[in-house]
Amino acid sequence: MDQDYEERPGWVRLPDDEGPPYPRGAARARASGVRRVRRASNWTAAALIAGVAAATGYFVHHQPAAAPATSTVTTVPGGTAVNPQKPTLNTPVTTSGGSGVTVTTGPGGVKVYHYRGDN
């Protein structure tokens, strides 16, 4: 296999631990450049991986601060997490009674019956 590289003009075998000595002259300089580029690529890839890992860790630990203030999670006395964006309703919004009559508890706890045709 090694002979294949030397038999083709312009082709240079990349260096490795077990390989033969570097080619001489222009071919040797070219191989050296390739080696430098490969080293630089390795360092660049390593730096990118480290950067992405660091950024991921940062956002995982700082997500609430990055989100809008209105989506802050709070805890009610029962221990259940509540998203303030979702409403919490304490009075019925409608009535299920079989007739269509609906009851609304308005401000001050005043109950109002809505009969058909009241509108």
Next chain:
Amino acid sequence: MDTMRRGLAAPGWAMIDIGTATVGVAERDALGTSARVAAWPPYNLARVLAITDTELARLDEQASRFRDDSEISAVHRTPGEVHILSEGLAEAIAVALAAARWTGGLVDPTVGSALELLGYDRDFAAIRNGGAMPPAPARVPGWASVRLDGRCLRLTAGSRLDLGATAKGLGSDRAASAAAAAITGGGVLVSLGGDIAVAGEAPTGGWPVLVADEQVPVSADSGSGRAGQVPEPSAGQVVRLAAGALATSSIMCRQWRRGDHMLHHIVDPRTGMSAAGPWRTVSVAAATCAEANAASTAAIVAGDRAVAWLSGQGLPARLVGRDGSVRFVAGWPQADGGLVEAPQACRMPAGGRTA
């Protein structure tokens, strides 16, 4: 204030103040009863109302037996012939037939003639007390006599359909799902005469709903004048609904007098007469409102067998006896404010079409 203006922009809807601005609520007359819609965030309300209007108008044009110009009225004028239905009416009839099969015929869409003979032959608001009791109840042809194949329908001569046990629920299902699909984020609740469907994301802890056990006021039992369409809501129970649907059927509303008899709108297909079981009000939670509606009506008709049937179906239910006693079934919460967990899967088999 902005919410109020948006809501009022929808014709026919009245804004309802429930004491918080986090949810928009509006109400209007529809399908012979009242429709109530709630949406959060409140800026979604106007869009939800418009979609609900479209769905209700479509259902009314398809399935109302009180409108001469409805599609189902046209079918009734020429029984015995084959009709090619709109997809909407075909679906409504298919759901009614599915409910009939599922309940073993306790809910039957062919009770139309029996209801009319008993006096429920017009919008309920126009029914008046008085008149003689019919000498004999009308024979109910039975749901198996309805031939529905896709959009092709054929009724036997004399057969008239009443989709009252499922159509309102279907309307709530249609409106809620269409509205939820049209909004980004938040959730909606659609109630047609107390048959409620929710879709999208519910408020924290679910939508609070008052399950009422209505009483007929004395004036409705006076023997003359308009029938008792204005029941007095009693205390009932507040429950929370986070998903699925909830429907209530009651014999305490929509009552009228014929001779010495007080009649109501839930007909037992086996007798052609108003159902005479031990339950006056039944509320059921189910995956869809059409299913909940059918189950609550079937429970009124089933009488003593209602609890076993609802338990067997795994449908949470609240039954109020004629004596006022309350029975809870299949996990319906006993405490006020409890969460009603409607099954996620339909119990009622889909289809219902007979060829």
